[in-house]
Amino acid sequence: MKLKVAIIDDEKHAIETLLFDLKEYHSNDIEIVFTATNPVEGLKKLHTEKPDLLFLDVDMPGLSGLDLVELMQDLPTWVVFTTAHLEYAVKAVETLASGYLLKPVQSDDLKRIIEKVKAEKQNKKTNQTVSGKIPVPDADGIELIPWDEIIYCKSDSNYCELNLTGERRIVASKTLKYFESNLPVSQFYRIHKSYLVNLHHIKKYLKHDGGELVMSNGKVLPVSRNSRDEILKRIL
Known part of the structure; x- marks a missing residue:
């Protein structure tokens, strides 16, 4: 089963670049459910689409990625922060995020994240077989x-x-x-x-x-x- 993936980033070119890499190298593993440049609109779509994996920019005007995560605590979504700033990446890891990607995103790093989330999703399914x-x-x-x-x-x-x-x-x-x-x-x-x-x-x-x-x-x-x-x- 493919991972349902979403991207929220206020920079359109960053979305387009990440989309290209995902479709070019991971089309068998993922399905893009939505992208958004406006974090508030993106938050609304998160609640309707409920993606498995969200690539989320940290530094966005109005509502940062760190702020947005606080508002989506009940959603069954893995979050991976994308940022050009290492200090933001370190702070992101202290939240509930599954990881981070430094921009420009490297193909090996992206592959590692996809495989990690796939494994965690599979583990979640397996874990549910032991009730209580x-x-x-x-x-x-x-x-x-x-x-x-x-x-x-x-x-x-x-x-x-x-x-x-x-x-x-x-x-x-x-x-x-x-x-x-x-x-x-x-x-x-x-x-x-x-x-x-x-x-x-x-x-x-x-x-x-x-x-x-x-x-x-x-x-x-x-x-x-x-x-x-x-x-x-x-x-x-």
Whole structure:
């Protein structure tokens, strides 16, 4: 099955160049569902088209790529930032992005990203066959962790820290996006760019600033302003 791909970039020539490379070298693997030069219009299309993979420019007027990502947290889309500035690329990796491409995009880098997202999509399908558990690679193999034992997940660059019941803590070589994509949306919610929480382990909501959650292990986690209304709907 082909990956559904979208591109949002305020520079038309950048879209055209990336489109050419995708169609020329990856036509068997991808299907372009839309392109947009206006990030606000692009965000609207994301919610209707729901692509598997989004190539997203970082530096755009009005709504940057980093801002746009904050508004698409619930979408089942892998994000790859495209930028000419290395400092933006480094910052992008700290978000839920699957990676980044430096402009001008090199064919080997593009191939690597396509293969990575294809593999992650396949892993997501495979992972869903074990109901109620999520596979987490460790040094000895793969541990199947029950959903209910996960209190919250914390992003740590390209790694993720899982805080579990019984005061267990695991650092997994997977991004927060991986866990967000493979855990049930009815039970887990991303309250912040760095935190994914198990709704069953929330003990209290604290009303100040953007809001905070007290979890069952006593940890207090920040809630982003964009997530505040939704998390209140989920717990009330």
